[in-house]
Amino acid sequence: MTSTQARRMRRPVLQAEVDAGAGCVGAHPDMFFRGDGAPLLVWQEQRTEALRFCHGCPARAACEELALRDGDGTNHDDMVRGGRSGTELAARRKAQARRISAAIAADTASGEEWNKLTDLTAKLHRAAGLNRRLEFQAQHNERVDELRADLAAVRSARRARTGWEVAA
Numbered sequence: 370m371t372s373t374q375a376r377r378m379r380r381p382v383l384q385a386e387v388d389a390g391a392g393c394v395g396a397h398p399d400m401f402f403r404g405d406g407a408p409l410l411v412w413q414e415q416r417t418e419a420l421r422f423c424h425g426c427p428a429r430a431a432c433e434e435l436a437l438r439d440g441d442g443t444n445h446d447d448m449v450r451g452g453r454s455g456t457e458l459a460a461r462r463k464a465q466a467r468r469i470s471a472a473i474a475a476d477t478a479s480g481e482e483w484n485k486l487t488d489l490t491a492k493l494h495r496a497a498g499l500n501r502r503l504e505f506q507a508q509h510n511e512r513v514d515e516l517r518a519d520l521a522a523v524r525s526a527r528r529a530r531t532g533w534e535v536a537a
């Protein structure tokens with residue numbers, strides 16, 4: 370995955386890719402984390418085993434991108450995610466700090482936008498389903514048009530910002 374592709378990939382898309390293809394589904398989750406006080410040699414073996422899962426995983430790139438956006442990994446060698454050790458993730462996050470903070474900001478904005486879209490759609494459906502009396506027809510049509518225009522504006526902004534052809 371190139372950095373441009375990763376930036377444009379919205380969090381739900383990345384998460385869906387991991388949910389559909391995670392190679393570690395059958396593995397014990399503890400395998401990916403160093404136990405408290407676990408000796409280095411024990412952890413090294415465990416880490417190698419965990420990385421073996423990741424290296425054959427079809428969702429590795431998406432998983433790594435989510436790990437970077439989630440802030441996983443520190444200077445302590447104590448975890449594996451997305452085919453990287455915790456220290457590798459920390460180094461990559463530092464090297465790509467600008468791109469990752471832009472991706473996180475886009476994820477957050479996208480969440481707020483999604484809520485707005487859902488809210489506008491519900492309002493539009495409610496307005497369209499109202500029992501209309503003739504004398505209120507013009508006012509009602511105006512309100513429906515207004516909601517439609519608001520929805521279109523949110524969708525257009527979303528398309529323009531994310532580079533996606535079709536707004537989800």
Ligand code: SF4
Pocket residue numbers: 387390391392393394422423424426427428429430432433449450451452
């Ligand atoms: S890359 Fe590794 S941690 Fe991520 S889903 Fe695949 S196997 Fe699991």
